[in-house]
Amino acid sequence: MNDLLQAYMADVPESRVKDAMLYSLLAGGKRIRPNLLFAAAEGYGLEKAEAEPFACAIEMIHTYSLIHDDLPAMDNDDLRRGRPTCHKQFDEATAILAGDGLLTQAFAAASKSTNADKGECIAVLAEMAGPAGMVLGQCLDMAEETGTTGWEELKTVHKYKTGCLLSAPLMIAALLAGRKEDVQEWHRIGDDIGLAFQIQDDILDQILTPEEFGKSTSDEDNGKVTSISLLGREKAEELMNRLYAESRERIHSFGNFNSAPLLELIDSIQNRRN
Numbered sequence: 001m002n003d004l005l006q007a008y009m010a011d012v013p014e015s016r017v018k019d020a021m022l023y024s025l026l027a028g029g030k031r032i033r034p035n036l037l038f039a040a041a042e043g044y045g046l047e048k049a050e051a052e053p054f055a056c057a058i059e060m061i062h063t064y065s066l067i068h069d070d071l072p073a074m075d076n077d078d079l080r081r082g083r084p085t086c087h088k089q090f091d092e093a094t095a096i097l098a099g100d101g102l103l104t105q106a107f108a109a110a111s112k113s114t115n116a117d118k119g120e121c122i123a124v125l126a127e128m129a130g131p132a133g134m135v136l137g138q139c140l141d142m143a144e145e146t147g148t149t150g151w152e153e154l155k156t157v158h159k160y161k162t163g164c165l166l167s168a169p170l171m172i173a174a175l176l177a178g179r180k181e182d183v184q185e186w187h188r189i190g191d192d193i194g195l196a197f198q199i200q201d202d203i204l205d206q207i208l209t210p211e212e213f214g215k216s217t218s219d220e221d222n223g224k225v226t227s228i229s230l231l232g233r234e235k236a237e238e239l240m241n242r243l244y245a246e247s248r249e250r251i252h253s254f255g256n257f258n259s260a261p262l263l264e265l266i267d268s269i270q271n272r273r274n
């Protein structure tokens with residue numbers, strides 16, 4: 001994935017902001033979102049190359065969101081993907097620009113697609129990442145931090161903040177394959193995987209050290225409301241397992257779709273330790 005991402009960064013002129021973009025983009029990460037796109041595209045019988053512009057675009061958007069989320073004005077974290085966060089390694093202004101650069105470069109990458117329906121794919125990407133999607137989730141999350149939050153409100157935060165960027169690759173795979181009728185079901189599946197993923201993050205935050213997790217683990221210390229503080233560990237874990245199981249069943253029931261690569265990926269996500 002690093003070679004591919006570098007290829008989609010090749011036309012960016014050398015600068016401190018490019019160094020910061022590459023620092024965060026190539027730091028690793030689980031590459032879950034591009035892998036969701038590759039697995040769903042394979043399920044539809046598409047060539048991997050058809051999915052590449054959007055796989056890179058989604059990973060760039062995800063990386064920008066992590067850089068901005070770690071800034072002092074947001075979560076103020078020091079560790080990400082096992083390394084100092086972008087603003088710690090560079091400086092705050094450069095980290096803001098690196099996020100801005102990755103967000104815009106993502107759309108440059110997506111525009112390289114030759115698929116007939118790339119316009120609709122780009123619209124989905126903008127909706128899922130922007131102020132009707134992930135950015136809205138971040139905004140709701142910041143507002144919740146100042147007030148009391150219940151489980152329904154927290155689920156809404158996760159739907160937008162986490163679910164949207166996990167739905168986007170699945171929805172885009174359907175569009176690339178000319179299967180518009182599948183898009184809304186993929187959106188719902190992405191939301192459920194997002195909620196399960198977030199509950200899993202809450203559990204890992206509690207049981208792993210920052211070094212093992214590769215990022216700051218701070219929910220409890222920061223007094224953050226989480227699925228565990230609201231539901232209790234046992235119920236949260238039960239819900240996570242149910243959401244993953246139901247998502248598997250729904251993926252399995254798509255017609256004319258080879259679910260095996262995606263189901264394998266979901267198993268590896270459910271078994272992750274970081």
Ligand code: GRG
Nearest residue numbers: 029030031032065066068069081135138162201
């Ligand atoms: C700043 C607009 C804006 C949005 C920030 C991504 C995000 C939204 C916040 C980061 C904090 C957080 C808990 C987000 C929920 C999504 C999530 C668990 C992100 C981490 O994704 P992973 O585990 O990260 O896939 P890697 O590093 O493996 O790619």
